Amino acid sequence: MSQPSPPAAHDRGEPVPGPAYWDHPEPLAVASAPVPEYGSGSLADLLPTLAAGMGVPGLAPAIEELAPADRNCVFLIDGLGWEQLRQHPDEAPYLTSLLASSRGGTGRPLTACYPATTATSLASVGTGLPPGAHGLPGYTVRNPQTGELMNQLRWHPWTSPGPWQPYPTVFQLAHAAGVHAAQVSSPTFQNTPLTKVALSGGTFHGRLTGEERMDLAAEQLAAADRALVYTYYAELDGAGHRYGVASDTWRGQLMCVDRLVQRLAEQLPPRSALYVTADHGMVDVPFDEQHRIDFDEDWELRAGVALLGGEGRARHVYAVPGAANDVLTCWREVLGEQFWVASRDEAIEAGWFGPRVDERVYDRIGDVVAAARDDVLIIASQREPKESAMVGNHGSLTPAEQFVPLLEVRS
Template sequence: MTSHPSAAELGAFDPVPLDPRDAPVPEYGTGSLADLLPAVTAGFGMPATTGLVLPPADRVCVFLVDGMGWEALRDHRELAPFLSSLMPGSRAGTGTPVTAAFPSTTATSLASVGTGLPPGAHGLVGYKVLDPDAGVLMNQLRWDPWTDPHRWQPHSTVFQSAHEAGVYAAQVSDPKFERTPLTRIALTGGSWSGRYAPEDRMDLAARRLGEADRALVYTYYAELDGCGHRYGLDSPEWRDQLRRVDALTQRLAEQLPPRSALYVTADHGMVDVPMTEEARFDFDEDWELSAGVALLGGEGRARHVYAVPGAAGDVHAVWREVLAGLAYVAPREEAIALGWFGPPAEVADRVRGRIGDVVVAMTGNAAVVATRTEPNESALVGMHGSVTPAEQLVPLLEVRT
């Protein structure tokens, strides 16, 4: 039998179940990643669909750095002097945090950025979620098993809408992402260019920005996230990557053509989860957590739990008790009603069945891993997905010419 640590042993204030109504909710509609591109295109004269207001610019570049949370950047300002100069407290810094979606994970956030929609509308509601039609878990980052991308996410992207409105739209990224399903349903519209070297991406993004009087360009960097996952946020490897991100951002900023705005943002932050039994609840070895569960979705910090028929209530009660003080645990309908996946009225019928019967958002530095069925994910040091500020808050930094 697995022996569970108390919440007090893991640094929580009180080992009693947390109330899901107290969980932070992304600022959908006013200050989330889903609002960024709609706010940009409103500056081009396109219909405004968000309460987020950004000063208009003729040419806009969005540089998304995978895994660069606001709190981690704030706590390591000395490693990133250029980015730090764009943050509050600096002479000209006007940057601010915005929220990722829930879960705060790459597939969900990139879909929100590209479509301008919350997860409940676009449908990518986690790292791994149930495909109700097939009855299996679908990994939405790796797109495994295969399903028709446009059945899974049928909405147009903001890039497509901008292109149709006469704005020059372009994406510049690693060539390996060009034909992925996630790119097809979130980051297409206009032209695509692949460059392997990050420096080449920055140079090309700047050139693309100057190719039209009105332009929207997107570029992306993934390696900071990878180092955070493998080595943790305080590792030399992660610190070196943050220094490189800073240099890349400055390189891009220094090449911006006139009448341009550069927005630097991220898809999520990250927390380090100690490699201890006390911090890592192993679903595969835990008879309490696994009882009544048909499929375990999501990831270590944000779980979709799918119960066998008739067991959802018991599964909710057990997970709430086992993770008391360490997680917000909500039944599906409560999580939807609380706005975790966007305004409740915008959660599409085709999406509801993808959400777990029980939805779990971890707090502190704990995670629910699955060492046998998810060995690679369970070995990660840095994790994300939940609602803590370290995971949810991402930068929105601005450079203008």
Template sequence: MHDDVYELLDPADAPAPRYGSAALSDLLPTLAAGLGVPGFHGTLPLEPADRVCVFLVDGLGWELIRANPDWAPFLTSLMPGGTPITAGFPSTTATSLASVGTGLPPGRHGLAGYTVAIPETGRLMNQLRWNPPVDPQAWQPYPTVFEQAHLAGIATAQVSSPLFASTPLTRVALSGGTFLGRTTAEERMDRAAAWLAEHDRALVYTYLSELDAAGHRFGVDSDEWRLTLSTVDRMARRLADQLPPRSALYVTADHGMIDIAPENRIDFDEDWELSAGVALLGGEGRARHVYAHPGAAGDVYAVWSEVLGEQMWVATREQAVAAGWFGPEVDERVLPRIGDVVAAARDDVAIIATRSEPGESQMIGLHGSMTPVEQLVPLLEVRG
């Protein structure tokens, strides 16, 4: 531990997501309001359209587009008329997809991290893989915006990989209307555009995951990642070029990404200070949920604050909730899923776990926290 004088980061000073004004959870409610779906009100300054497509690219951070204009000329050309919005906390896929689909912050829909504790069993649940399985309806009981749009007579569809057709995450976050499984990126772009053209009032969602996979494996400062970005750019242009009249395309993402060097990774499994008193380590390297043994929460918070408090925002559950990290409200059923201690990286650092998370610990590109490169995602518009 430190023997010198140091200054802890204040959780209240963390740049919390802009829920209710400019966050991912505000996108579909704004679009639904523009389509006349009852019960929704727009908070984003978007002009209504009769036919709307949301194209979500996994891992396409706003700052990453800015840093690579030559590899994404079409997306870059849209940025002057676009804006960054915030993903939500943590900035991770399962959480963000649930925020998109339900129009709710994480504190309401309850997918509050990459892995979180199941309060009834005391086991960690991977919310991306839905393992171990829990009842999806009990875990996330709110209807999706897609379901409500479908009931209001809007032709609603999701165009994605056939592998995602019936997964629990799809059920709780993206269900409603028609699922159209298409394998290739080109097929998804073409089918999404065709769906808009086939219906007078439509809402369609389509998704690509390859950029995120390239970032995790090779890092965002790699030729492999940039080549994948160029493919994403071509797919966005392909979809935009096919937009029918009275339509709008919105390109967005679930999070950005940052490369973390090996020397800036702290191995929880080999660190006796950080692991003392900890029953479960949840979340991911840049955004940790720390679950303490009974009676040890105070000591765990004190140690994590002392060891990491100059590099990470370290908060108790109550502090993180009060600071609005998970939204302005947190449902009672969601509170125990949040760690007794929550740690979000400010600096270029990650808390890995080489024994319990061997695959994740080897990833080069990471995400999850509230820094601009992870948190800011694009909202780029093309009108048909």
């Protein structure tokens, strides 16, 4: 489906009342925001490139430098940004060796999609589509059918998965083409709606430990002449959220990840390619009022807002009827240069959500979209107490969040 025509403009009315704004920095132009490399170097381009190289019909290679292989494995490490990896060579010697290796490995960054958050990224990885098509454009977004905020990671409140994301996954297409498709992950994720809409197809194999997953992923690669295997590790992301990417806990998890990648790489069967990537990077945000702007305590930002969606660094703002233009003006003035603040149509036209936005997805995007530029958050201390207390955060368009590794090992 093509991008819909924008709805009729709301009545502009009078500006939201408030103090003079001349003491705020000038709003940051939407056009200055970097846009993910959809179609040539984003997470959405990885699996279609690999599957096309295996002869799966209907898919085309988008990442030119990836040579075809009969057996492909994607190991997605939640929260491992390109910049964070490059800053920690001592904790990740094996991964660091793949950044620019002369022994069969290559390394380059991909961009996550917008927002750089797990539900959106996993859907882009699994479907090979940008967010404007697959329809998971944020951590929480408004369901136009009910008017409620829907958490797309936890899938709450319940929404029928098929209509929400109707496109087939690359694994389903590969399986239909005779490729052995398999996912190796925690048993917790086997029957979740997010897995169903983003990663289903072929067989699912649940294993509790990272070591078990690496061993089984290697076995699944060797199970057929053509194989497409996906495996996943979440604990690095959890450490970043709780303690930050500057913490000893996060560095310890990175050391574990490094050993897991090497364990899998050393078991690759012949004619295999292993690709290590991630869903987003992460930014540590200081705990003070300057860096954590509390929506629940800021009457200017609340004025005219019906629902606050997204997450701290990538907000979807849903206005009460008739107030969208006033909310946009207020958010731009209050946030100044700390955020890129766009209307829905401006964000779509700029390509934040991909080259097209399907009609069913259009109203899931906020009337106002705010993406952090600095190390700041828009928290909601009362509505989102757990999320507001996180040290490490992600979601926006900055390199620290958007750039994720694409590391290759071939056998």
